Amino acid sequence: MSVDVLPLDASSSPLAFWSYFLDHRSTDLGWLWDHTWLSVVPVVVGLVLALPLGWLARRHAWVYPPMMSVTGLLYTIPSIALFVLIPPLFGLSVLSPLQVPIALSVYSTSLLVRVVADGLAAVPSETVQAATALGYRPLARFTRVELPIAVPVITAGLRVAIVANVSIVAVAGTIGLDNLGRLFDQGFTLSVNEPYYPPIVLGIVLCVLLALVLDAVVLVVDRLLTPWRRAVAAR
Amino acid sequence: MIRFDAATKRYPDGTVAVDQLTLEAPSGAITVLVGPSGCGKTTSLRMVNRMIEPTSGTVWLDDTDTASLPAHELRRRIGYVIQNAGLFPHRTVLDNVATVPLLLGEDRRRARASALELVERVGLDPALAKRYPAQLSGGQQQRVGVARALAADPPVMLMDEPFSAVDPVVREQLQDEFLRLQGELGKTIVFVTHDIDEAIKLGDQVAVLRVGGTLAQLATPAELLARPIDAFVAGFVGRDRGYRALAFAHGRNLPVREEPTVAVGSSHPGSAAGLAGWILAVDAERRPQGWLPTADELDETVTDSRLHRGGTLATQGGALRSALDACLSSPSGRGVVVDDDGRLLGSVTAREVLELIEERER
Amino acid sequence: MKTTTLIAAAAATVLTLGGVSACGSSSSDSGSGSGGTVASGLIFGGPAEFKTRTDGIPGLQKTYGVKFAKYTVTDTGGPVTVGALKRGQIDAADLFTTDPSIEANDFVVLEDPKSNFKAQNIVPIINKTKATDGTKQVLNAIQAKLTTDGLGALLDKIQNDKEDPDAVAKEWLDDQDLDGAGTLAKGVSLTVGSANFPENVVLADIYADALSNQGATVTKKLNIGSREKYYPALKSGSLDLFPEYTGTILAYLDATSTVSTPDDVYAALAKALPANLVALDKADAEDSDAVVVTKQTAEKYDLKSIADLARTAK
């Protein structure tokens, strides 16, 4: 264990968040990292699950309404309840770090299934017919024609999901799971007699920065995947 | 009467859409603004109801400077029809048509009643009145658009490419219907199109605009075809304008000759001797049905399936263009001329039509 | 009818902004002139589990005949409870005896002569496989030096001076001459956990730092929420060491237990723990639940002990 007797910082001004960060750098960076992967992994899992499900909902019209009802229903379960419900359902230990990513994957999948289905629905039917006429088989047509065209809609959904996740992960911090939400709990606990802002403000600042950075990453990926849109925009 | 007086539209970035346009659209007539894209024809039109405000110059509506009225009051006096109709998706056909009367404060029941009349007047089934625009075809929507513009009985109508989003067959129907309606109503109309054929067909006068928003030529369609003022207008009016000009030359003194016929369904063809290979088949009302080759077995019954139907028909009193076309499209070389009810009058040859044209040019 | 109930409830709970009125206790200021007890005019605030715990509301009623007008769920001796009590949203609260905010706000701790609350001595609960002689020696040495007042002082540094719990822990070890480097715990690798309140965190830091100084490989998993979250982890072996309180852990393991003195509780705890867990020495330091009121309330009703709450209001 590192021997770090930390300098005392008693300033409770909201602007003291930076020196608070410097004082607790290693812990805070650890929580930032936890927060990051907890936000990202579920979106990746959600996308991987949502692609086939969304395709199915698009392919068979009768699948769409029930699938949207189920995903919509899952989305209404409050995250705090889901965090607590998941361990017994999945046979995990109560403290398992997996409960948050699993719960968030449920949300991300719910959100993205609709996005994928609607994104595929937005592919012009002439394009699909042209691809079929050119001899694409269904799978190749899906991966090489329909999916690329649906990318803008899907990335729009990904941006929403990832930003939402950053906020939901913080909720898990209040029940003691490691991430930036812990800063809120800390700040709250230390605000017994008078407000102690630095950890709270630091938490908000880091969460917002993280959300913005992750959002930007998705945006960059979107740009890379759809060069034709840049060509149109540059004209 | 609508008068543009040095009307100019210059945008902040310096582009000039309409440059010093001076033009009069006489009352009761159709004035068509035509030109390539970027010529400012739509901008000019929209300056009339101030959807676009002129940068300088004046647009007069009879003796009123349009700038002197509040824009929305001005617009309620002017019918406005646009491409794709711009119908309100959330209102039924009837309520779309009743829009302006309701805006003018007319009582709802009366507005609807007169709207229903108008729906019929533009040639729509009144059963469609309760439908929503999304349930109509493009042509039907366009008719509703016209009905809506007519609802408050405005003396002036502005029409911005109203028929360009429908297929050619429907477009022609709409154009004919429009001319019929204008024959009854006699509105003062400014009509924008990029289609020179439409301009020539519909316009009492046609204003050709060139890119940059200047007026190239204002003339009647016949004059425009006959005497384009410069190379731009000539190029825009098109290569076969000499032939198209025949559409404005009447065929009253066409030397129509009697044409031997056989009746469809008869087995005795009558005398086919001396005919150059083809005989005209008619029905019981003497309406031409098609040509029968004389080389065929003439004693067999004349049936529909044996007829050549290539020829077009000309009407006596119609344009020379249709007469010449009837000759050129007929397998026998003899153009069939009918009366207004479609009954056979006789035939004419291309040579005879050309002689008539030459005679007139002299 | 149900709609009416709903609307009425919505209005009552949201719009009156009141934590009151559910049973018509008009306000604590007017007292209840109708001859009720002092408590029947007061609103009590505390954690949700205090409502059902044997030594919570049921215990207060059974032992002292105290019945409050209403119960408002706040938090577990945290900022919400303190703030609500300070600002008059509630009149009496469940706080912990070591809480420095009691002194800071001039709150009055009501005596508990009939020992309704179980003894709450600090006790390390450790996984048997990690309880080597060396680790026992290190931890028991700490236990011997922990006092209630000392704990309050540590907490004050964290809560009011905003010092880092780990720094406070190191400072304390230094003050107590317990920070010497050594090899007593060499070769032991363990994970130390704590609940998410400062006192528990600083205790875990003290244990962890001392063991680390003595050569153990220590992983900290601090600020884990409530007992419901961390106890299963402790039991299953993903946590090895946890600072606990004899009374609450006993109540958690055996809800029916009625013992309350320090030694009885400690003895009962030893029996109640599962085979893989063991309790080391209990410290003198105690952090027990207490019924706390503001100074004004105490003076107004002349309150010294919990029993006074059951008197007829004047």
Place this chain on the structure above:
Amino acid sequence: MIGSVLGWLLDPEHWRSTPFDTGIWAQLGAHVGFTLIALAIAVLLALPAGLVIGHTGRGSWLVSAANAVRALPTVGVLVLLVVVISPHFYGRTNAGFLIPTEIVLVVLAVPPILSNAYAGVQNVPPQVRDAAFGMGMTGPQVLGRVELPNALPLIFSGFRSAMLQVIATATIASYVTLGGLGRFIYDGLAQKDYPQMIGGAVLVAALALISDLLVALVQRYAVSRGVSRRFRTDTGPDSRTAVLVEEDVR
């Protein structure tokens, strides 16, 4: 597990309030109350703003700004506001906690309502707007009689999304001592009463579902068939445009 949850839900004792235990009816009422207050404020703020921004095309940065607000962590903002606001309220009032909670819920509800109202007006086909002006409607008439009715499907979808988020998020009111259905979740957790906790979660989900159905019903009657395209002859899927309206945290 399911049986004990059902048992908890079906026990009439749990629906009634006592001085010590607020029953399901009362907490449901409180939850609905929090939600209605937040939605009412959010609609009053965001709907006119979104409509006007969409109509004039000016101030669209406000929509982007509101969307950026989604990046704020809900819990963090709640804690911050409680710490700032609650010390100013004394006596028998929960205003010190209610106000922060409502602010958080309003902040959550504004972006979807605002951006969908904006997008709804923006999505009105330009020729429809052109025709409306061309027929002599004034700006407010165009907005009220043409743009608003055509934007309704998107406005409703934004409202529904906001409502679901608010209902789900109102549970964290209980994190700062307020009532609402979150009470059962937090109390159940603290009291190791898992049927109560899951029952609370089920109630929240049910409330969300039923509210959504009710609003869907209102939408059916409020939106012109010409816009929703629910024609009797049309057997195609519901054409409600599901614009991304970004659910957030609960």
